[in-house]
Amino acid sequence: MKALYGTSRLAVILFLTAGSVWFFVSNRNTSAAAGPSGYHLVKKVHLGGEGFWDYFAIDTSARHLFVTHNTHVMVIDADSGELVGDVVDAKIRGVHGVAVVEDSNRGFTSNGETDSVTIFDLKTFKPLDSVSTGKAPDAIIYDRASHRVFTFNGKGQDSTAIDAATGKIDGTIALGGKPEFAAADGAGGVYVNIEDKNEVVAIDSRGLKVSKRWPVAPCDEPAGMAIDAEHSRLFIGCHNKMMAVLDTKTGKVVATPPIGGRVDANRFDPGTALAFSSNGDGTLTVIHEDAPDKYTVIENVATEIGARTLEIDPKTHNVYLVTADLKPTPPTPENPHPYPTVVPGTLRLLIFAK
Secondary structure (H helix, E strand, O other): OOOOOOOOOOOEEEEEEOOEEEEEEOOOOOOOOOOOOOOEEEEEEEOOOOOOEEEEEEEOOOOEEEEEEEOEEEEEEOOOOOEEEEEEOOOOOOEEEEEEEHHHOEEEEEEOOOOEEEEEEOOOOOEEEEEEOOOOEEEEEEEOOOOEEEEEEOOOOEEEEEEOOOOOEEEEEEOOOOEEEEEEOOOOEEEEEEHHHOEEEEEEOOOOEEEEEEEOOOOOOEEEEEEEOOOOEEEEEEOOOEEEEEEOOOOOEEEOOEOOOOEEEEEEEOOOOEEEEEEOOOEEEEEEEEEOOEEEEEEEEEOOOOOOOEEEOOOOOOEEEEEOOEEOOOOOOOOOOOOOEEOOOOOEEEEEEO
């Protein structure tokens, strides 16, 4: 999870703290007009509640979207946008992500404040078990080649591997830096951004060991990650406003198309050959893969400030984002540059379609 704020096209409140400038939107009407990409806002769903959100995931078979929200995971019908359930467990605090394992009917949450994963039933949403991980698990993904779920632990600077069928810990992999998001190629390769080292670590998912390390220059602070497994390409969202496209066979950065500011997530849709970057500055960058080494920025679609994580529905090609109203948090000596807080009851889902 990264800082998520930027300037707006509409009314803006400027708030200054010692050494920091925060911008907050006071009126957030988003245009529904379609641009060059065809993507436009088709529905806005009020979710409510309190606290921050982070990554979310989709169960394509059941048509369920899982939205992480501080102390629980909201389950939303991917087609109607209606709230259909909730994953609640005492261990779910500071939840960051969800891994969906459809073949075992299990979901896995990364609980950043309790150093744990909650395992739940994908149909009933009821918790089944919980397991301990490294410190502050953030991103979480499923690797079908090894049938393992991997958490990427920010404070522990390591990854915890969990058997998806049994829920047992299979091992821990030291990463040598702070991990951000990750992706799996389905053939035994798991890749993760190491934010503070400006590199990508490749993991042998069956052998549970680091196999390679690659620098991602000129990318700075790699955050989001997506993969085109067919063409062995990673799409890495960088905080210096570029998407670094990395060849996983050579470890070379082959393209750096520009994106919006304050990226935190990326996705790739093989059905449309489009790569996406969700940016906290209120844009969704849409990039077409013309060829494995050639990319064209189609559009920066206007979204809303703070909508910096996303999910793609491979069936409909819809894009889902979440944001909320934000207010400044007074600085303290211990935390001179605090994140703003979420205005209670304002969390909302944004659905974009072509």
